[in-house]
């Protein structure tokens with residue numbers, strides 16, 4: 178049975194500073210990658226930068242830089258963001274790398290071979306900011322300017338020679354595929370959007386440009402550069418050493434298990450990409466998951482109000498786990514969600530400091546004081562103890578199922594409730610009252626609660642990797658033991674070893690902070 182799992186983020190335009198939207202796509206994908214690793218899968222997690230096209234060329238010109246130098250500089254900002262966000266990506270692809278050129282060339286050649294490419298003239302609307310072609314009925318007037326009704330970005334009229342991809346020829350096959358593979362596009366609302374768009378009829382797609390040069394040249398006609406989306410989407414297989422389809426990476430990881438993307442780039446991933454792959458005779462990814470937007474309503478987030486949420490600033494001030502946790506908690510994955518500083522602080526205080534943080538801190542300091550700082554052994558677990566630990570273990574299949582459906586919010590909710598339960602168990606069991614009269618009972622309670630802290634920490638590890646690692650290492654559990662298998666196993670502790678020291682896990686945020 179194959180235990181491989183391939184997950185990707187969108188590759189980001191290095192046209193400006195990374196913002197919360199980029200951080201969000203990446204954090205979400207990282208959480209799934211981490212979970213699959215602790216579930217025992219051999220995971221490949223890919224992210225990177227999308228460096229060609231008119232938008233980047235214009236941005237480079239504006240900055241009076243050679244586009245390659247411009248990309249080198251900004252791509253490294255995105256690369257360092259992977260560290261700041263504590264991403265566990267296995268690779269970082271840049272579309273200016275030679276491995277990617279090779280792969281895009283092969284895709285182009287395959288599309289030529291399948292008879293899907295022809296030369297014509299494109300005349301229509303183009304948005305440089307979205308790098309997208311729009312139909313007349315997708316355009317509206319705003320303040321005397323033409324904009325895309327879908328994205329709100331301004332469009333310009335383009336007339337140039339262009340190679341076209343016979344997208345229309347794939348319409349029926351796409352519809353049939355969506356029908357047969359009900360969870361190819363998730364959430365369902367996005368799937369319906371795509372299906373009704375395709376049902377309305379697909380037009381052939383312009384896949385080369387001649388009015389600028391920053392891109393991968395069309396192999397047989399260097400006056401054209403390949404449309405940046407055909408170029409960019411191919412990154413997902415370039416990283417697997419395509420065109421070498423016999424390569425171990427390609428064989429193990431293609432088709433991808435899930436492409437995590439934002440809903441704004443759904444059309445490219447759920448229509449164009451599958452059609453290109455059909456034509457290239459390659460298998461389709463198993464799932465496209467389109468998350469919603471983090472809202473930054475001008476009124477809610479403005480410089481004058483001082484509440485713009487910059488991921489790097491938040492991380493510097495409060496910590497990376499705090500941001501990761503907050504984004505998962507606050508924004509229902511798949512829907513749009515508003516975030517605010519006020520809610521971030523409340524979340525850090527209530528969920529992290531008061532709940533999980535407090536649980537660990539109070540239990541560990543009790544053990545330090547009363548048990549020579551060693552994890553006590555259990556004697557005669559009572560029903561209440563067995564129930565506490567049993568609940569979480571028997572929930573493991575449902576938890577895995579939630580992750581497989583990308584239902585991250587329900588997953589987190591369940592773990593948070595286990596943490597509440599554990600705090601309640603500690604209060605209700607009153608281990609301090611047994612110290613003199615029944616030390617064995619006290620030990621059993623402590624063992625039980627530590628067992629539960631271990632389980633909660635492993636399950637929270639994909640979301641808040643740093644703090645859970647600290648907690649587990651306090652219990653002398655090394656990283657190679659962070660696994661779902663060890664949630665199911667009892668007593669993986671060394672009872673002779675002292676606990677490490679645990680500093681404050683999550684600092685409470687005061688109101689003026």
Ligand code: MSP
Nearest residue numbers: 187188189190198199227409410438439440470471
């Ligand atoms: N380069 C393309 C993707 C090519 S993938 C083959 C691109 N890049 S992007 O930098 O503009 O955006 C990347 C991701 O950030 C998208 O998934 C987009 O949805 C996400 N976000 C950008 N702003 C966002 C929010 N405000 N909220 C959530 N995510 C949004 O598109």
